Amino acid sequence: MSEAILEIDGVSKRFVKTLDLAERAARMLGATVRELTVHAVDGVDLSIRKGEVMGLVGESGCGKSTLGRMVAGLHPPSAGQIRFRGRDVASLKGADAREAALKVQMVFQDPMSSLNPRMRVDQIVGEAPRVHGLAGSGEIDAYVEAALQRVGLDPAMRKRYPHQFSGGQRARIGIARALAVQPDFIVCDESVAALDVSIQAQILNLFMDLREELDLTYLFISHDLGVVEHISDRIAIMYLGRMVEQGASEEIFTAPNHPYTQALLAEIPTFATTKKTYSAIKGEIPSPIDPPPGCHFHPRCPHAFERCRVERPALKEIAANRYSACHLNDMS
Numbered sequence: 609m610s611e612a613i614l615e616i617d618g619v620s621k622r623f624v625k626t627l628d629l630a631e632r633a634a635r636m637l638g639a640t641v642r643e644l645t646v647h648a649v650d651g652v653d654l655s656i657r658k659g660e661v662m663g664l665v666g667e668s669g670c671g672k673s674t675l676g677r678m679v680a681g682l683h684p685p686s687a688g689q690i691r692f693r694g695r696d697v698a699s700l701k702g703a704d705a706r707e708a709a710l711k712v713q714m715v716f717q718d719p720m721s722s723l724n725p726r727m728r729v730d731q732i733v734g735e736a737p738r739v740h741g742l743a744g745s746g747e748i749d750a751y752v753e754a755a756l757q758r759v760g761l762d763p764a765m766r767k768r769y770p771h772q773f774s775g776g777q778r779a780r781i782g783i784a785r786a787l788a789v790q791p792d793f794i795v796c797d798e799s800v801a802a803l804d805v806s807i808q809a810q811i812l813n814l815f816m817d818l819r820e821e822l823d824l825t826y827l828f829i830s831h832d833l834g835v836v837e838h839i840s841d842r843i844a845i846m847y848l849g850r851m852v853e854q855g856a857s858e859e860i861f862t863a864p865n866h867p868y869t870q871a872l873l874a875e876i877p878t879f880a881t882t883k884k885t886y887s888a889i890k891g892e893i894p895s896p897i898d899p900p901p902g903c904h905f906h907p908r909c910p911h912a913f914e915r916c917r918v919e920r921p922a923l924k925e926i927a928a929n930r931y932s933a934c935h936l937n938d939m940s
């Protein structure tokens with residue numbers, strides 16, 4: 609088993625919700641308007657080994673993107689530590705901080721909104737390597753051509769603008785831009801969610817080919833367990849800011865431990881009909897502004913009992929390299 613390249617240790621992120629117009633007006637008129645805190649990520653632990661694909665799954669709003677953004681250095685954690693190659697990223701300064709920032713890159717969901725529409729592809733892909741001195745002015749054209757070829761784009765298209773490409777091609781441009789700074793670790797945030805299913809498969813295959821070719825490690829974020837099933841070595845499941853289960857991909861699918869994971873699996877039609885059947889998830893996801901006490905999942909859990917309503921379950925190792933945060937595991 610290879611060493612951890614990334615360690616997330618007790619990481620939390622809180623956002624103070626900005627007041628809307630009516631709330632600001634009420635405050636100006638002297639009313640007491642409480643500032644609300646969103647607990648987007650709440651004490652998450654996760655360790656990712658060099659070369660693996662870690663799938664990160666959960667319903668919308670559970671904190672996946674916020675965790676991914678913290679890993680990519682786009683948000684500082686409110687608490688806890690993120691270590692890349694053993695070094696606390698927040699404590700790095702100067703050249704060390706810049707180097708760490710380049711080594712972890714993010715590929716976003718919607719290439720159209722993350723690519724500058726007024727820049728040509730060669731500028732989009734070439735900008736960061738030029739700024740960071742990875743390619744000199746005499747080499748930049750060849751550097752960009754190689755980056756485009758690596759993701760399956762014809763370098764002859766390098767003078768075009770993003771709107772002149774299809775969705776799948778734009779996804780490839782986003783990947784080429786991320787790879788152009790020679791990262792070791794890629795955070796894919798719903799990177800195929802906006803694509804047609806057949807194009808999704810092509811882009812997932814591209815990610816896997818690049819992993820081999822460039823020795824990459826991935827944190828692959830998706831709300832859809834079906835998408836991460838085939839590419840992830842391990843899967844981590846989040847619910848309302850907390851980690852609820854982690855394990856080898858195959859084990860998560862064949863023997864999910866946490867009732868929330870079981871409910872998510874019930875929502876994949878092929879899985880539910882061909883393998884085991886679990887109760888589908890019921891009710892709305894609660895707000896991270898006012899999460900339920902105890903286990904956050906207890907109001908929707910078919911197995912909840914008194915302890916679940918009052919005590920937060922710790923993420924415990926329930927078998928070798930298998931973790932779950934459920935009080936039911938203490939009863940067997």
Ligand SMILES: Nc1ncnc2c1ncn2[C@@H]1O[C@H](COP(=O)(O)OP(=O)(O)OP(=O)(O)O)[C@@H](O)[C@H]1O
Nearest residue numbers: 623625646648667668669670671672673674675896
């Ligand atoms: N900058 C911000 N300011 C305030 N609240 C935020 C901010 N970013 C995220 N949140 C809130 O934090 C919670 C987690 O959001 P996040 O985007 O990380 O979830 P997610 O699981 O990635 O969901 P989605 O797939 O819908 O993006 C949500 O309630 C969201 O509204």
